[in-house]
Amino acid sequence: MPQVLQEEIDERSREIHTDRYSMSINEVVAMYQDGDLEVHPEFQRIFRWTIEQQSRLVESVFLGIPIPPIFVAQRSDGVWDVVDGVQRLSTLFRFMGALRDDKSEKDLPYPLAQGEYLKALYGVVWEEGIQAPDTELDPSLISPLEEAQRRVFKRARLDFQIVQKESDDQAKYDLFQRLNSGTRLSEQEARNCLAVMLDPTFSRWLEHLASREYYTNVVDITERKEQESYGTEAVLRYLACARASMRELQDMGDFGEFLTDQMRSFMADPTFVREKELERFEFVFTSLRDALAEKSFRRYYSDGDRFTGAFSVSAYEAVTSGIARNYEFWRSVEGPERSEMIRQRVKAVWQDSVFDTRSGGGKRANRRIPYMVEVGERIFRG
Structure with missing residues (x-):
């Protein structure tokens, strides 16, 4: 086993080439302004710190308290892509x-x-005029740094810490997931970050x-879930x-990994x-909007012929895939006929024995989804 372990270490270490570099904050700002450092502005709403957290970082800089290294991946065009930091x-x-x-x-x-x-950091700004216009702080309490302090x-x-361009293409994304494993991100928020790093145009297309x-008319997403990128x-x-x-x-296997692999x-x-997938996506969801609107994925009760209750992810998987796979x-x-x-096919999904057995809470996604797709494809077949 030790020999096998060493072989794995040797193999994987060849795939990741790293280097260390230190530079002044002023040099880093210049790299950013010149386009040589990509910090992904799309990440801001996911990672945004409170003003207290931001202030603690500025305090650490002034006091010389060590700041954890910034991890970047060097792209083939030479730009440093920020992976962590x-x-x-x-x-x-x-x-x-x-x-x-x-x-x-700005x-x-x-x-x-x-x-x-x-x-005394309270109310401090970099220099006069560089501050958000909607601050609620009394202007008399706002003070700029002195030139020497700047x-x-x-x-x-x-x-x-630089992951060099010679590294395996997968290394950057594996590194991101590992470094951010302790961050309070939902799986999809982390997946969105990976999408931005891999192909920003695809990330924007999903959004x-x-x-x-x-x-949004047919998918019932709570505010909390929306903040966690559940809609995406x-x-x-x-x-x-x-x-x-x-x-x-x-x-x-693991559904989160499956979804990430599918995205890639x-x-x-x-x-x-994308144009064809957008066309099919629009058809599926406008058809559901016209047929059942916000009731599209709610439980159907034949007693009273009614749809009610909360959004059902099982119904979502079965119904949307059923229409899409029989597009x-x-x-x-x-x-009107459609x-x-x-409406009748959605009712049939809820009355299907396989759907009844395999759907619902407590069912692992990898043991549920194949059955939901089979049910949808079968029931919505022409």
């Missing part, structure tokens, strides 16, 4: 008035809160689908159930045409 860098750039949001507009800071050791801050050094009114996850869940083969579904395959697969048939059915037929 987005919020630390964003905080420093924001405090100095250099940070820009995902619309390329992300202005609020005056600092008092530090644990430096109480110089000291800019000269403070940050350590970088575009999740924001469509016809989709549900889009990805739909795509996986609509496109994966039954063999892939039956062999999925969508980005790399030349047969995954050509449903496209051939006229609007709506009535969909």
Whole structure:
């Protein structure tokens, strides 16, 4: 076993090439402004720190308290892609008035809160005029740093751990997941970050689908779940159930890993045409909106012929994949007739014996989803 372990160590270590580098905050800001350092503004709403957390970081810089190294991956174009440390860098750039949001507009800071050791940080800004306009702090309590203090801050050094471009392509994403495993991210928030690093256009495409009114009209997502990117996850869940083969579904193993693998395959697969998938997505969810609207994924009770209760993920998987996997048939059915037929098929899903046995709480996703897709494909077949 020790020999096998050493062989694995030797093999994996060859796949990841790293280097260390130290530079001043001023040099890092220059790299960011020149486009040589990518901090992914799309991450801001996921990782955003409170002003107290931001103030503690600034305090650490002034006091010379060591800051954990920033992990970056060097891309083939030479740009450093931040893998871990987005919020630390964003905080420093924001405090100095250099940070820009995902619309390329200045992300202005609020005056600092008092530090644990430096109480006088309260109300401090980098310099006059660099602050968010909607601050509620009394203007008389806001004070800019002195020139000498700004110089000291800019000269403070940050350590970088660089994953070089020669590393295995998977290394950057594995590293992100490992470094952020203790961060309070939902699985989909972490998946969104990976999507941004792998292909920002795909990430924005997913968000575009999740924001469509016809989709939000039928998918009941609470505010808390929306904050955890559940709407985006549900889009990805739909795509996986609509496109994966039954063999892939039956062999999925951990569902989170399966969903991540499916997302990556969508980005790399030349047969995954976003325009066509958007067209099918729009058809599925507008058809459901017209047929049942917000009742589309609620439990059906034949006693009283009514849909009621909370959103059912099992019904979502069965119904959406059923229509999508029989897309050509449903496209051939006229609007009013289609709506009535969909209502009847959704009722049939809830009355199906396999669905009844395999759906519901407590069922692991990898033991439930293959059956939900089979039920949907069978019941919505033309």
